[in-house]
Amino acid sequence: MTGTDIRNLILSAIALGICALLPLSGSGYWLSIGVTIAMFTVLATSWALFSGPTHYISLATAAFFGVGTYVTGLGFETLPFWSLIGIAGVIGAVLAALVGLATLRLSGVYFVIFTLGLAELVRQVITWFQNKSGQKGLYVLTDISEAGIYWMLLSLATAVFLTGWLIGRSRLGFALRIIGDDETVAVHSGINSALSKVLLFMVPGSVAAMTGAILAPRYVYIEPSLAFAPMLSFQVVIMALLGGAGRLWGPLVGVIPFTLLWESISSNFPQQTTLLLGVAFLIIVYALPRGFVGLLDDLRHRTRARMAEGVA
Amino acid sequence: MKRRTALKFAAALALTTSLATGAVCAETIKIGAAAPKTGPLAGGAAVSQWPNVTLWAAQVNERGGLNVGGTMMPVEIIEYDDQTNPGETIKAIQRLATQDEVNFIVSPYGTGLVVAAAPIFARYGYPLIAVSAITDQQPALSKQFPDMFFTLGTTSALAEDTVKILTDMREAGQLGNKIAMVNVADAFGIELADVARGKFNEAGFEIVYDSSYPLGTQDLSPVIKGAKAAAPDAYVAWSYPPDTFALTEQAVIEDLQVQAFYTAVATPFPAFGARFGAAANGVMGPGGVNVDDARFQEYAKAHEAVTGAKPDFWASATTYASLEIFEQSIEAVGLDRKAVADHLRTGTFDTVLGPISFDENNNNQAFWTVGQWQDGVFKGVASRNRDGSVPVILKDGWQ
């Protein structure tokens, strides 16, 4: 048991090391794809940490992300960059806790749309303040390089995976699996489901805000319509679900092929990008009903069955 | 509609065939372009950005290409849709620079997207001639990105000249002293309103209604009704495309009686004139052109022939001019990007808008600031260092 754990840890560390070398390859192109993959891995994995076990589909990613970009946008001239990431994380977590407390009573699609409305509300309020204060568009002119951003995202991804792994082994993680299976059983087994969910919801909130803070220098120009674009929330959900939200590594196997597919469609069919992306979505939904994780599981079962047959 | 689509299709076909044949006979110059085809800014890019790229490439190739050190090299356009998403813009520019290895890249569309792409342009040494990026941050930006140039003017100039036009009208006794001002609550609108507010106060105007509305508001009648209740003499809206139409329509319906009526982005679009017909007469907006200038007329004719649509009266010609600047620089110094960038800094370029050169902040000093619909065309009424502005007329009702 622990043997496998150690093996997995070592393998992950090696994989991480290889990923960390990407900027040294000198290809800015692959680096920019790497940044995209790292960004969505962070967002989708942390999203799935909450949504996987609880089955709540949150569309609030853009809200937290946008808040994070604004933290950097407003503070990068006065505070060191690393502290801004921390501040963004704290603000994201606090915001998520508030949202979590408010949304406990909602179920299913009501929660989905609530989070969507929340993201829009945050955006409207920030816009309004910006307007009242006569604050212009924020220019984040820094000398932080793309490689720097990539490494920061990679570290954040590592932190997210470690958090996920630790949660998975903790009572909290076990509680959440029970809640996901049957919330009634959970509360009658002594689980404070409300508290567990709020605690867990703080993870994607905080992580998305930190991601926004890290990426702000890349976008240079911060304005509400770009920072809070609702498309981001949808992309995260889609990638996590395509991968499979039930496993810690599920979103990762969704993000990588999906980003590459997106990239290859964008580059090869510039006139029909949107159309073909849509078609690709549909094909994936119909061909991979349980996401890439489901596909891999099926393959594994099949080979195992075949091996068992061989033995018999 | 059908005819237009057919025309577009024919143009596209002609372009591809010309490219195909071009590719056979000589080495091509690859020009990259990434701008929205989908997403919130797609509507604007479809008017001001994409048709000009198509037009320019078609014209250059019709001539046999660009003269690079004596050889005629046709141009090949590589287009990407950035989906109005800065992340996608960054990826697309990266792709153009490193995978397609294009010679030059046309500026993206929209302040946020242009500025997001600027570091990539800088890293790979591509000069960036920004068009649809209006900002007062030009000194800071050109300091950080020395090869970034600006063509469409500054926020301050747009706002200042609008105030100046109204001030002149007041001095001439045509206009009272009361201003109603609204702005779309987005970086662009906020910045313009902020500058204008100060200038209006400075000029001794009384702002009787000052308000903002969020992007995506579906009913702007309260904004017009509120302004109307304040009985202004002039109405100024720092607006975005869908709202520009909605505000003007509401003004028509409410019969807002003002001597000057100004709406921002999309006012110079041909669709605006088509939509409001005679009611558009006297409506002011940003930009404008010298419509009597033969070069512009020739450009507009070619634009319609090749792309099936009329150019707008602001960013269209400037976008085209930015390509002419590339064209002339390449023909002057060749395909070396560093040399082209240096040439941009020092040269003067002869464009559809007249001569263009860049100052020490990489800023074009000659641009149109205010235009006005007069008899079905959007004529320039105020500019910085441009000739051919016409006198402004009073907004005389909506019929």
Place this chain on the structure above:
Amino acid sequence: MDILITGLLLGGTYALIAMGLNLQYGVARIMNLANGEMLVAGGFAAFWMYTAGQISPFLTIFLLAPLTFVLNWLIYRIMLQPLVKRAKSRGQLETDSILATFGLSFVMVGLMLSVFGGDYFNYSYLARPIVIVGDTFALNRVAAFLAAVVICGALYLWLNHSRAGLSIRAIAVAPDSARLVGINVTHLAALAFGLGGAVTAVGGALLSTYLTLDASTGVIFTLKALIIVIMGGVGDVRGTIIAALLLGIVETLVASLLDPGLTLAAAYTLFILILLFRPQGLCGKKPT
């Protein structure tokens, strides 16, 4: 009074945006993220008919309604029914339908882009003032409002008094029990989905008389429709109408009396407050 009427008119607009989605989600259980694209497509059709043939949008809708009904019925039968069949749980269907209709919305944007281009489109239709109790309003908005009243009224009567309508309501309230009393759920879900799509497209045609649209704007309407449907309570026509009108009035109140800059903030605050105090929406049934 002026504010009230302006608010009601805006509410009518919102009802047109959200009514179709309510039918689709409430009955067919499909959270249709391509709803806004269907609306824009309806607007495109009206625009095209008007500019090409000077045909009034109010006539176009009679052609549009059956066409889009069939189109949406087919979408349900071909695309969505397999998802419904394979879904083991409500949650899985929700996930699958989000993914599938998200893809569909991309496809529709792509199609509209290639057919009509990315340009803004609008036209002037009934852009005349009309005076109601001493205040002026846009005739096209008033006309669209009246059409919304007719559509919502007809839907309400149909759902409450016809056999098919009652069956549809039964499905919305209790799908499993409906099956037990001999209601053909699959058939009626397809019917409701088609009907919802048709209502949305007709709404788009009416909205196009006063809103400027382009191929990519659909998502704005989808978001608004989702908010309204949830606010009103899933599967309840009255709830959607009340929510739409309430939203219209609140937005207009805030815009007129407080600050137009806070309109949307107020709208979302209202939405969030309603959900906090009535988690099932205004008229929704409490989940057991």
Place this chain on the structure above:
Amino acid sequence: MSNTVLSLRGVTKRFGGLVAVNAMDFDVTEHQVMGLIGPNGSGKSTTLNLISGALKVSGGEISLRGTPITALPAEQINRRGIARTFQLVRLLPSMSVLENVVAGAVFGHKRRWGQDARRHAETLLARVGLEGKGHLRVGQLTYIDTKRVELARVLASDPKLLLLDEWLAGLNPSELQIGITLIKSLRDEGRTIILVEHVMDAIRSLCDTCVVMASGTKIAQGTPQQVLSDPDVIRAYLGDDDV
């Protein structure tokens, strides 16, 4: 009185205008099995839901060993030592049989974690007759085995009081015997149990005392023999006409 585990005083539950449970009073003594019986719709399950915190009372007080638990949320009630099964068996479908039992051991009255919890769960599985089946998925179990898993889960937190909601319902005659024997063995261990049940044989052989409900009200209390011969009880079960 010191060995009273649970007591209800005037416990009432209203759903709108409907009074589902009306002023219920009863005590449960330690090491006793109490049967809560009555015709369908008489309010037995509602009473159980009130005790376990699944529903909030409209009036009255419930106390556990003298401490009021009336206003507590369900998880707090569980942590204080009341564990329940459900009328329709509720297992955790994504987990193995063993994990289902561990789920009851981690957060409840007596908390265990890690190897300790697993060992405890294995013991309990053996206790309910599922030795060696811990690795199975719950979907692979027979009906009575799912009931056994649920029983093991509620036992896992060493509760002071067990609430079994029609645990024997739906079993075939041979399974029923097994089930009755199993619960009898729990009684013999000295556990305190409230049993909501319809199966009369089981009530006779398992219960030390019974509370009979009809239309939300307690109509009789006593040993099984006493209450089952009470004319009020017979009337409640069979209807007025037959008397």
